[in-house]
Amino acid sequence: MIGNFPYIAVAILIGLGIYTLIFKKNLIKIAIGITLIENGANLFLITLGYRKESVAPIYTQAPEGMNMVLPTPQALTLTSIVIGVATTALILSIAMIIYNKYGTLNTDEVRRLKE
Amino acid sequence: MSNILTHSPALVMALPLLAAFLTPVVGRFNRKVLGWFVSIVLGLTLFITLLMATQILTNGPMIYVFGGSEAGLTLPSGYSVPIRIIFHIDGMGIFMGLITAVVSFLAAIYSLSFMQKHSGLEKYYALLLLLATGMFGMEFTGDIFNFFVFLEIASIASVALIAFRSNLSGEPAEAGFKYMVVSSISALMVLFAVGLFYGQYDVLNMATIASVMQFTQLDKIALILLLTVLAMKAGSVPMHMWTPDAYSEAPAAITMVLVAASQASLYALFRISFSLYNISLNTITVGWIIIILGILSMFIGVTMAIIQKDIKRLMAYHAISQTGYMLLGVGVGLAVLANPVALESFGIKAMEGGIFHIMNHAMYKGLLFLTAGALFYRTGTRDLNKMGGLANNMFYTTVFFIIGAAAIAGIPPFNGFASKLIIYESVYQFNPLLSIIAMLVSILTLASFVKVFHSAFLGPQLEQYKKVQEVPKSMVFAMAALACIIVLFGLFPDVIVKNLVHPAVMSLINQTNYTATILGGI
Amino acid sequence: MVGLLETGSGYWNAIIWVIMVIIIGIAILWLRSHGEEKYKKDTDQTKPFLSGNPEVSKEDSHVSASHIYWGFTEAMKNYYHPLIKLHTGNINDYSGWIVLVMAIIFIIVGVS
């Protein structure tokens, strides 16, 4: 049971993220929503990498006689965190430009492109 | 030469990457050579891609392992697992790779004069090269996580390029923001699906996943996530709203590359439904979902295009509607995949039409966006209401526009007609109604391009455009190259279908070939 | 034969089509050369007759883009009105559509 808690957290994070994307009207909040979904996906990957009674594959000062996990999910998570930083930086800079040009961050007003 | 050939999959991806990192250095020394440097690198990439294409079409799929000589890792217990990142290029991959190479090369050439007046060009070119890298990676990779990485590279680069001209007005930034949000959602859903695969099968290699696929409930969820978000990235209705925004606000050369980038997502959609799942999924249901998305895209795309006033928004809606043809053709192929008789009699043909249409669409829609860019370059507006009589001043642009418009409307003897004819005839055997809708859409396409032609090119010379001249040579060259390809493909469609399209379709259909190439090599 | 494309239930050859177009075009030109010879350039013959009204200048007679297919859009009003309303340009709706389509596909695939 307790092993499933991280998956519940993943579902909550992604659900909150999608809720934010659909219902929140502020561009910065939308950026936060994307980050929430991203963290949910990262948590999901990390949880997949967990094995009971195993340690991380770091040779320096590891305890003797323990199994080491295959670090692929950790590598995937790191990669996606790096990409996430780039995404967040880009999205926030574009939000800054929009605020500079439009004078607002409300999605109802940031829609000169329509039809 | 053989050395280049051995390393060609890596070189095609790595050369633009190296050049992208070198552009700030080159731009610091000399701004003028920058464009030529990028064009030469992309030309070299095109050359290597052509070499690779001849190799693959004669000798079969190519595997390239990164960072080691073998793809797999054999544990002391004897269990072997493909752990390294590999590039797995078969007929379909190289087909898309050729499109990407041609389009990005011509975009660089076109940008030589189109972007001349802008500042920050080294960033522009670096992003263009990164976009090319991302697209090549998406098309060549054999590893599903690596696909996610390249998808993100391509979308980040394209967002930055869409928002590139936001120093004057806010609209490019708005379009960039919208595209960023939807592409982030799609990339994160892909990542979640990757997690679902890894959690079940402990592998990331697509061919290995395909060979152990059980089609459990979790696989179904992964399929739904991938299907939806990749269809969205390809711009299918009703998830198409980002397309006109992004396509209209990006610089014209970039719009052409963006069309190819959205087709890379379409490729991924086909790759996942054919190579990863194949007949283990309920092909009739999934096939019909793709067909319905295609029909909706075709019809709503073209009807929305008719009422547009902005020339690039109009063309962007046509891009949506043409994507519908590809979805329709390939969707019919997927729907009859489990039925060998129907597959043999019309399924393969329908897929050939759909896949051939991908290449045709990249060429003629690229040409049309370039002509729109040429009009913008000389008149400074994209509003069709303000244009008129430009055929008097811009002879070459007019000719190229006529070629592109005739090709997209499916007028013989251009290439659009050949692929549309295949789709009509083979889809008619599957369901006549679909074929009739497709023909109706083609007529509406012609109607809306008649509107563009009339309002932009025909009519008397307007007072404010008396001094407008033909566009510079590099832009004419890029448009001429695409026009030549369109005419040649239109005159000799059988050569292309037999040598390029048919191997691509067969590599999609034969899942066992796809898995065997990898599993034999571990 | 070069250029012969199999299209599922028929064949298509662009080169023959081009040759046919050239032949027919030459035939039409030949017919045209046998036409009426009374036509004279730069006389009142060439001017349009608009019920006796004076001719509008060429610059003003250009039909701009929004007026083309006015009848079509007017006739299809019931189709276009809701369609344009759907294209709000609001980023929340973009995400909403993705989630909605995902849910629909989820139901269809899940049930089948």
Place this chain on the structure above:
Amino acid sequence: MKEEMSRIVRTITTLIYGFIIVFGFYVIVHGHLTPGGGFQGGAIVASAFALLVVTFGNQGIKGFLQKDIFSLIESTGLVLFIVFAFFGLGVTFFYNIMANSGGLFGNSAIIGVNPGDLNTGGTIPIMNIAVGLEVFAALGVIILTMSAGSEITRKKENS
């Protein structure tokens, strides 16, 4: 940010930012032995720059943190990374040619629990350093650009 912060913050920042940078470089260089690596270390270094920008404001760091130098470092890191990837082309792209060669970073890695030998890993430490340079420079550029941009926006709002 227009104005600098209080004296306490300024003093603490001047004391601490050097240590943060050194710790960041420690994480970068030990990337092949301990958790961390190029990206994480680079982010730590960049956080020191962020601290400086927050404390001293946009004007206070002029002359100390410069965008030009950062973008130069950024492209150096990127080129270094891809060039070492190209060096592997004798076998395949990204092949680790320097591992177990006996030269720089060329000792063979010890299997099992050990205190760690810095001189192992082949091209991996070099790529870590390249990525570290790239990340701290790129994040530095982002921080500087964003603070400059926010200043423009603030001026617009006030006027």
